[in-house]
Amino acid sequence: MTPALGKSLLRLFTVQGSYDYERMQGIGVGVAEEPLLRDLRAVANGGGGGAAYRAAVARGAHFFNAHPYLCGLAVGAAARAEHEGVPPEQVERLRAALCGPLGSLGDRLVWAGWLPLMSALALVGVALGTRWWAIIGFLALYNAGHVTLRWWALRAGWTYGIGVAAALHQPVLQRAAALSGPAMALAVGAALPLAAQYLSGAFTGWSRGALAVVAAGGFALLWWRRGKLTGVRFGLGLLAVAALAGGLWR
């Protein structure tokens, strides 16, 4: 790993630090790309003593929005393209074209796959009494995948440059994306009854029956009103009803 790639990778861990509704991750992506652009400052590289560098830095900070773990792909690819003297409009088009695929792949692979899969395994572990081991295992395994993905993305972008689309069609990535959905569904499915048993351990008598009714009724309501009723609002509403019932039923 070159020092510039190392710096860029470290900065990518903060890529959403300045997230806003105007440029989304743009500022963070620009900050992460900057170490890879420093060579452009040299006149020998045709940078005109800094003009090319400044123009590339400005482009790097334009609007960008994708999955944070995969932003490195765009950072590396755009920086490589700047080094190769690709016209500015083409660099902008490359960045714009990467937003959708990187967002969709990352959401499928990480937010709807790897993360809930690892979280479900942690829930199973806690429910089965492994306590800290489940938490440590979750952090270690999840972050092994997380850091690998960030590093792979940056390296692939830097390697492929303007032809970075080829990296997204790598068989390993496609296979991981295809497997993460079923694995997540299986693991979370298994975790739900075990977590329910773990949490209901302290309930006895009528409260067990009430819990079953509330969980089943709540699930039906949330499913019926999906897109309109969120878990947090439902939970707060339920707690308000319970507090009222508790006050009346003395």
Added chain:
Amino acid sequence: MSLETQLLLLAWGTLVGLDLVSVPQAMIARPIVAGPVAGAILGDLGTGLALGVLFELFQYDVLPVGATRYPEYGPATVAAVSAAHVAASGGGGALGIGLGALVGLVTGMAGGTSMHLVRRLNARATHAASERLEAGDTRVLVRLHVAGILRDTARAALVTALGLALAQLVRALVAGALTLRAVTLLDVAAVGGGIAAGAAGTLRVVGRGPNLRWFAAGVVGGAAVAWLR
């Protein structure tokens, strides 16, 4: 609860809040991590694990795609553990999970709103510096980024402080005034709500395609293990 413990919880909640979006997204913000560590700080790992599991179920209702707005359950879990712990020691009985959930869900909503506000502040700062950004001024770029991270740090600290204050309020006003039956009802609502939110949220992600069969197989397997234990 001593001031040192409160400060430790505040520091942990701030780190957890910062991790969710800004730095480094290592998922210490997940309730299953935030809860047990908060429990360990309080010397009450059992409560930390229970609230961690409960809020992890609520977390399944959230898919943080794009610029969507969602509750922030990391600092919320820290506050919830604190509330459940103080409720138990303040006369709420051993089952403080309902009061913890109440504090946690309110804090979670406040956390979600605060993230939206910080993003708007970031946008304003970016807009104000747009000319110098377009000129490729690296110093301005880095300054904007660092300021964003600092804003998020302050936001996470404020949200955690709000949650911890709510936990204290629960101890002072609510915990001792509730009957055992009322406490049990709150616990039932919290746990039932968590299970329902977790199941419905997961099913939304799983959809009606082939993954549904895997989900059903998992439920059957998990239920069998639960039955056999």
